[in-house]
């Protein structure tokens with residue numbers, strides 16, 4: 001294990017309500033790859049957490065802001081977003097885009113620069129992001145997965161974060177995605193890449 005890999009820390013944000021669901025299964029394969037290279041991984045399950053929608057009060061954008069004005073469990077995630085420079089976001093496709101749980105998290109990231117004591121232009125530039133998604137329909141286009149992938153690309157490109165990779169595939173019943181061995185192998189490889197190898 002190299003020194004570089006020992007220092008590699010990865011935050012995984014799971015949004016499916018299904019603990020053994022497909023997006024989580026893909027994320028677990030990313031984790032497996034990353035841990036095999038010595039990464040330290042912390043997982044957060046967004047589903048079930050008390051995370052309210054952004055209320056557009058702009059308190060987080062004011063000079064000398066102390067952060068997001070909403071006192072809910074997103075406050076426990078902001079310090080982790082600061083601590084970890086590599087984020088894995090796992091989401092099922094719901095209604096042709098990312099899940100609502102994921103979108104709530106994304107909207108609340110509007111306040112992240114305040115916690116980083118930086119601007120929107122600079123707060124995310126050190127961040128590396130990987131995406132894992134699953135859908136029931138035949139492919140990324142029919143399922144609407146592309147809409148979510150484009151949103152992630154646009155959002156993270158806008159704030160200067162790097163998308164290291166995206167893995168996504170078709171499966172419906174929980175864990176069914178395991179049978180897509182080629183996709184699982186790509187998820188593992190992505191994990192290794194995140195860990196720096």
Ligand SMILES: Cc1cc2nc3c(=O)[nH]c(=O)nc-3n(C[C@H](O)[C@H](O)[C@H](O)COP(=O)(O)O)c2cc1C
Nearest residue numbers: 016021022023092093094095096134135136137143
């Ligand atoms: C509310 C809801 C909406 C869904 N919308 C879509 C959709 O628009 N397109 C699609 O292909 N699958 C859709 N699905 C199927 C899920 O994306 C699919 O089962 C996925 O693998 C679930 O991931 P998970 O196991 O990580 O929760 C939907 C499922 C639910 C529960």
